[in-house]
Amino acid sequence: MNDNDLKRAGLSATQPRRLILDLLQQNPEAHLSAEEVYRRLLEQGETVGIATVYRVLGQFEKSNLINRHQFDGTTSVYELNQGKHHDHIICNECGRVVEFIDEEIEQRQRNIAEQQGFHIDSHLLYIFGHCTNPNCRYKP
Amino acid sequence: MNDNDLKRAGLSATQPRRLILDLLQQNPEAHLSAEEVYRRLLEQGETVGIATVYRVLGQFEKSNLINRHQFDGTTSVYELNQGKHHDHIICNECGRVVEFIDEEIEQRQRNIAEQQGFHIDSHLLYIFGHCTNPNCRYKP
DNA sequence: TCAATATTGATAATAAATCCCAAGTATTTT
DNA sequence: AAAATACTTGGGATTTATTATCAATATTGA
Structure with missing residues (x-):
């Protein structure tokens, strides 16, 4: 419960x-x-x-x-929300969403924000593309 | 014209x-x-x-x-559109938008997409935060 | 259990964006 | 350059996602 x-x-x-x-x-x-x-x-x-x-x-x-x-x-x-922050890759054709996290990207973001005089509250990274999933409607 | x-x-x-x-x-x-x-x-x-x-x-x-x-x-x-792709940092308080581009982040995205079996069409990265601009409504 | 308080749900309202179509403008043809 | 054709405009109606309103109902603390 x-x-x-x-x-x-x-x-x-x-x-x-x-x-x-x-x-x-x-x-x-x-x-x-x-x-x-x-x-x-x-x-x-x-x-x-x-x-x-x-x-x-x-x-x-x-x-x-x-x-x-x-x-x-x-x-x-x-x-x-399962605790772990993550970003997303979304297939424009079949709608499949894959989650990922990349510490290097996270770190670069912190550096960039600091450089620009910002304190980060949150961020949002979506990669859009075509997946090669056999179920994907997209046929390359 | x-x-x-x-x-x-x-x-x-x-x-x-x-x-x-x-x-x-x-x-x-x-x-x-x-x-x-x-x-x-x-x-x-x-x-x-x-x-x-x-x-x-x-x-x-x-x-x-x-x-x-x-x-x-x-x-x-x-x-x-001035040709050059860029990402954005947005101040949640004063709305200021700063543009940036980071080749390292771009590269990591390509790697990640490939790893996950995706071909990238586009991406979208927004960093949200508070800026330290003196005009910013946000007072730390 | 009961009264005080918070929540629900049907419906109305809002905001951004799109659709419709008659009237107007641009482009092509002669 | 005028006529014919094709595209574009603009005002209002419409759609879609979401939020607000408020009387009726459920939850909770005493």
Whole structure:
């Protein structure tokens, strides 16, 4: 049960919050939009208002239970925060998302920011391309 | 006159396109939203419909005359494409944007993509932080 | 358990961007 | 250069993702 995760985040354990966190914990690799979360709950026979889905995802993001990304310019997707920061490679054709982290890139960023007189709050690195996955719709 | 730039991009030389390209060429360092472009043209006494501004910016982006960015998740901004790729550091407080490029980071990205079986189309790196600019609203 | 407080969910509102289409402008043809 | 054709514009309606409102409901601490 994930009530403890909610408590730790300073959130009371309500049904919608339980369901949404559960769904994300069950799919730790997934990057789901609010609509997708809504639909999946419906499929499970659980009804949570779409407004609540947005609200709860926002709360989870604020308490660092999950991370928000915007791979395309229009829709936010959310994934479970598993502690380890990482960046993303996204296939423009099949949508596959691969996570990676590169300490050298992280270090260079810190250097650059310092050089420019900035203190880093966060960063965001997406690499877009075509993957060679056999399931990929893209045929080279 | 920038009619030639338009021709080269395969776009006929209409008044709105001239005005918008002019504005961006006059401010090569600026990152303007569609609304801002619209407002600045109004200030110049030129009226271009907002729908046209969006349309033309889209066309310019497609023909690589300009680049589109989304520093916050909600609004796109555009800047003149001056050929040289670069990344951005954005101050969360005062909105200042500094451009940089780091060959080491570029190289690491290529390595990582190859390792993961991707062919890179593009990438996007934003560093968000606080700047130490005296004009910055952020007081450390 | 019960009252105080927080949360939910249906719906309305918002904001950015796109679509539609009649009227206007640019380009090509003659 | 005028006529014919093709493309572009602009105003408003529309879409899409998300947020705000608020009465009804659920949660929690005493």
